[in-house]
Amino acid sequence: MAKLRHIALIVEDPEASARFFAAAFGMKRTGEARCGCHMSDGVMTVALLKKETPEERLGIDHFGLWVDDLDSARQQAIAAGAVSMGSSPPGDKAFYEAKFLSPDGIVFDLSHTGWPGAAKMAGPDGD
Template structure:
């Protein structure tokens, strides 16, 4: 089996546009997507950074939110996780172009699983 690869980190931020500009202008990251809610998605060419726009009507605090793995086979990975006592990952709701499943580790930390990676399909190599 191919080893899963850590491919993205996600932060909840108060001003996604300004935070994205900071990472573009100071560290040369490239923005490849913006959601209608204002969230921005950047890449250094390998690891992606999701800047999730904080909503005032939400109880999700600013700061670290989740990370994501690209895996060769989501079903095989989910079977391994459940065989080791972890909850079965759940399909992400809605039209999610960057991650198919949400999982938790034994401490309850969220992470995503994706077979296709975390860039839009036309950008994957």
């Protein structure tokens, strides 16, 4: 089963947003992103990505699911109606292996390696 472990937000100022997530929610900075940073609660990560174009809207950009078998998950997503948007770009700041568009037009990532600060399995208290 896929586990929701990542949400990416488009923000005006990733550093200011990171300070807010740390102060408001106790999240820790766990890595750098393509144009921002990753914050984590120890199970989920939030990528805070800088708004790069006037057309980009602030808010949720995409979500990510951690899967055991990327090929199987890719086939299952496509069979359910998802459209592949390609594989991870080269570089050390991309943490997904495959990007898709859902039938509703929502972007999501599939990863079998996860995101910095995310945990594949929830803690013992069921988080």
